[in-house]
Amino acid sequence: MTAVECIYQKIKRSRRYVFERKDFDDVASYDQVGRALRQLVKQGDLIKIGYGLYTKAKLNSLTGKPMPTHPGGTDALMREILKMKGVDFEMDSLSWQSLSGQSTQIPSSVQYSWNPKQFNRKLVVGNRVLNSQN
Template identity: 75%
Template structure:
């Protein structure tokens, strides 16, 4: 089985939505993994979120553009990335109240804050740019 097929099967069978390049170390060499990930991006099976971070993808039936398959959207992807990297983060109060059911207002986007020394990458999900907000 080719490296591309092995990596695709691993991604397809996984319950996670975010993957790092190092998740595929046992399958092929570093260069083969890079080429395989590029081929999967060209085929529309995955999309790149940032340096070394990828997510499962599918084509949006309305726009015809690639979008993440994660049911929670970009906010769920962001939480998964921060948890995967073991980074302490905080969510703004309005979003916390909405997520816990204390408030019926739904924020347009969830704002996260964390220590930039722990994780300082630019992540792009569709049109949304996810960057760290300063901690209060």
């Protein structure tokens, strides 16, 4: 089984939606993992969302472009990344009320804030950009 096949199987079996390059260190060498991840991104099975961060993807039936498979959408994907990295973050009050069930109004986008010394990367999922200036 090739490195691409091993990594693809590991991703498909996982319950997680966000992966780091180091998650596949046990599969192959650093360079092989990089080539395999690039190939999976090219095939549309993964989306690169930041430096060393990838998410599961599927092809959008309307546009034919890869989109994240996370059932909670891009906001849940961003929360998973921040939790995975151990970053203490806060959401704006309207988003927090909506997610906790205190409000029926749904915000158009969730605004996050955190200490940029903890996590200083730019994450891009589709049109959504998340960086420490938010």
